[in-house]
Amino acid sequence: xxxxxxxTTTAVQVPTSLAFSRRSLLRGxxxxxxxxxxxxxxxxxxxxAAEVSAGDFIALSQFLISRPVNPVxxxxxxxxxxxxxxxxxxxxxxLKALIDAQGYxxxxxxxxxxxxxxxxxxxxxxxxxxxxxxxxxxxxxxxxISYSEAVMYQPTHGILAIPTYGGGPASWGPKPAVxxxxxx
Amino acid sequence: MSxxxxxxxxxxxxxxxxxxxxxxxxxxxxxxxxxxxxxxxVNRRDIVETFRNAPIKLSLANAKLQGAGSPYPSxxxxxxxxxxxxxxxxxVKYNTSYLRVVGGTTWHFGSSLxxxxxxxxxxxxxxxxxxxxxxxxxxxxxxxxRAETELGVSGVDGQDESxxxxxxxxxxxxxxxMEGLKPSYMFTRLSEMLGKGGYNPILEPNGRATRPYGKRxxxxxxxxxxxxxxxxxxxxxxxxxxxxxxxxxxxxxxxxVYKIEAGDDGKITAVWYxxxxxxxxxxxxxxxxxxxxxxxxxxxxxxxxxxxYPNGIANSSDQxxxxxxxxxxxxxxxxxxEDMWPxxxxxxxxxxxxxxxxxxxxxxxxxxxxxxxxxxxSQITSNLIAKGVLGSKLDEQIRLQSARSLNWAVDxxxxxxxxxxVVPSKTKFDAIGLPVPEIYYxxxxxxxxxxxxxxxxxxxxxxxxxxxxxxxxxxxxxxxHIMGTTIMGDDPKDSVVDRDCRSHDHHNLFIAGxxxxxxxSCVNPTLTGAALSIRIADVLVKEV
Numbered sequence: 163x164x165x166x167x168x169x170t171t172t173a174v175q176v177p178t179s180l181a182f183s184r185r186s187l188l189r190g191x192x193x194x195x196x197x198x199x200x201x202x203x204x205x206x207x208x209x210x211a212a213e214v215s216a217g218d219f220i221a222l223s224q225f226l227i228s229r230p231v232n233p234v235x236x237x238x239x240x241x242x243x244x245x246x247x248x249x250x251x252x253x254x255x256x257l258k259a260l261i262d263a264q265g266y267x268x269x270x271x272x273x274x275x276x277x278x279x280x281x282x283x284x285x286x287x288x289x290x291x292x293x294x295x296x297x298x299x300x301x302x303x304x305x306x307i308s309y310s311e312a313v314m315y316q317p318t319h320g321i322l323a324i325p326t327y328g329g330g331p332a333s334w335g336p337k338p339a340v341x342x343x344x345x346x
Numbered sequence: 347m348s349x350x351x352x353x354x355x356x357x358x359x360x361x362x363x364x365x366x367x368x369x370x371x372x373x374x375x376x377x378x379x380x381x382x383x384x385x386x387x388v389n390r391r392d393i394v395e396t397f398r399n400a401p402i403k404l405s406l407a408n409a410k411l412q413g414a415g416s417p418y419p420s421x422x423x424x425x426x427x428x429x430x431x432x433x434x435x436x437x438v439k440y441n442t443s444y445l446r447v448v449g450g451t452t453w454h455f456g457s458s459l460x461x462x463x464x465x466x467x468x469x470x471x472x473x474x475x476x477x478x479x480x481x482x483x484x485x486x487x488x489x490x491x492r493a494e495t496e497l498g499v500s501g502v503d504g505q506d507e508s509x510x511x512x513x514x515x516x517x518x519x520x521x522x523x524m525e526g527l528k529p530s531y532m533f534t535r536l537s538e539m540l541g542k543g544g545y546n547p548i549l550e551p552n553g554r555a556t557r558p559y560g561k562r563x564x565x566x567x568x569x570x571x572x573x574x575x576x577x578x579x580x581x582x583x584x585x586x587x588x589x590x591x592x593x594x595x596x597x598x599x600x601x602x603v604y605k606i607e608a609g610d611d612g613k614i615t616a617v618w619y620x621x622x623x624x625x626x627x628x629x630x631x632x633x634x635x636x637x638x639x640x641x642x643x644x645x646x647x648x649x650x651x652x653x654x655y656p657n658g659i660a661n662s663s664d665q666x667x668x669x670x671x672x673x674x675x676x677x678x679x680x681x682x683x684e685d686m687w688p689x690x691x692x693x694x695x696x697x698x699x700x701x702x703x704x705x706x707x708x709x710x711x712x713x714x715x716x717x718x719x720x721x722x723x724s725q726i727t728s729n730l731i732a733k734g735v736l737g738s739k740l741d742e743q744i745r746l747q748s749a750r751s752l753n754w755a756v757d758x759x760x761x762x763x764x765x766x767x768v769v770p771s772k773t774k775f776d777a778i779g780l781p782v783p784e785i786y787y788x789x790x791x792x793x794x795x796x797x798x799x800x801x802x803x804x805x806x807x808x809x810x811x812x813x814x815x816x817x818x819x820x821x822x823x824x825x826x827h828i829m830g831t832t833i834m835g836d837d838p839k840d841s842v843v844d845r846d847c848r849s850h851d852h853h854n855l856f857i858a859g860x861x862x863x864x865x866x867s868c869v870n871p872t873l874t875g876a877a878l879s880i881r882i883a884d885v886l887v888k889e890v
Contacts (some may be wrong), residue, residue, distance in 0.1 A: 253819035
């Protein structure tokens, strides 16, 4: 699916540090407060359902995949993920709050947590998987959001073609050099 | 043109490469031709868009998912072979996937277009295995040359395609119509490393243009030969169907032939076909060509029973549907210690044929070793995420595994065994009430002896490449090369068609395609089928 953004970078101008809005920070702190009261980081989907703004999802996505993201695709990923996981919105808010509270600057820091909350980690994985593969859902109900802009093609960009988008006649042959993809 | 007595001079059943070549040859000589195709017409941009938008994509790299979908339509009257259409009743699954659309299976073929070797035609007399052909390589050579020109083959002149690293072989009357594709970095590097072990690299001849050829542009490395070339650089059967139509041939799509009728004198008189609305129609002609590929062709003959022909049409030998062959194979995944980058340029090209021919064929089959050259990104990424690899590591590993993970596969020659066969199912029917194909397939000790030899090559490859073997799959992988089910021979008692691909039983019926091949060799059979089809067209032009 072509979303008519620039071909490979699809930058949206969100600041490189976690661009959580003041509103979401407030909401996040509420989440943490409630969770603390309940003795854990269990998100309460019923309380926070459908409260994730597009900007918040974009910011979290950029943190999780360390790249600028296309906002048109972001809204499609968000809708497809939310449809399949009842706790999605609550977990996104809790994830953002956690990342902000811990001051993580890179996804690797989040992934290195000693005792991650399994539910939040599953949501983070589902978001990363969606952006990388361009697909949401299991084979039986899988939905394609993006093909040529799936992030998985970026680490080998310039060497391997996205199938059906080849480099042109005889565009192969010399020893390939890895070209850096665009990262946040 | 035909007289009023007949609907056409020639009716051709099947609109793939074989039917298309014959239709073109006849239409150019002003013969009236009707081509019947069970499936619909498709156009390239729809197939490409369907492919791009599909959440599950089929390719040679994810053969395990091949039951999951295909960008080609599956219709009630022409169900996709990717689903549960083919009934498997033998010990080994014969999960082939041919296409029932105008243009046929070459829409999604990898496009390797090989000639067989002279010795492949004499398997029985030289090695005591299988069958001999009634014709020789020398008799077929001029037709190979014409088929290469018709299909637009690109290849490397001067290679010893028998795999021994010697002079150019087999003999050719023309150079390849187009020069070979540029080798990728991986091909060059693998050739260096494996050459030290005496393995002779061969870049396979194929149907991808390397310069403008007819209406085809040169290959642009889209790496999507299967399931569809997005730019029509790769040959497919729709190109000859288009040409036949330009010369006046009629193509009736969504027309499923379900019965062939013969008169008391043995001549075929008519075919009956059904439309999606189940309405039944009859066509008459002077001559008939059955070109519905190796499963549907024998199924149709066996369905066409009558009082005079209780075993079906063309089946006095009881060989129709039998002798089903493939290049049943194995594969191995290795991780190299340096970057190779499979997936650059078009899919597949580098093969090893050290075990293509020799006295060993008394004991084990001829085989071809090939390296997969499909972009592996999607499979690698899914596997990594499933293992919980995320963050910087995910990018690192996508890059590393894409560059270094190699898949090697072997295609073995198989023998024509009468017990391996296709019959119309007695219990399962498609939506218009026609029996679906039922397949019995098995693999003899001869194949296993070849497997053991090829596994030794695999180990040797891993050693020469300084690579770690990650996995080996010896699970009888189907190679989608259907052969043998309407076998050719001089003796009407043990074969279905004669040396001209004419039915022994019915003078005006020809069977076109790889199903007539008495031996399979270890190379892709499409060009051999195409050469035989051009030969059929020559006979028809004279007789009709």
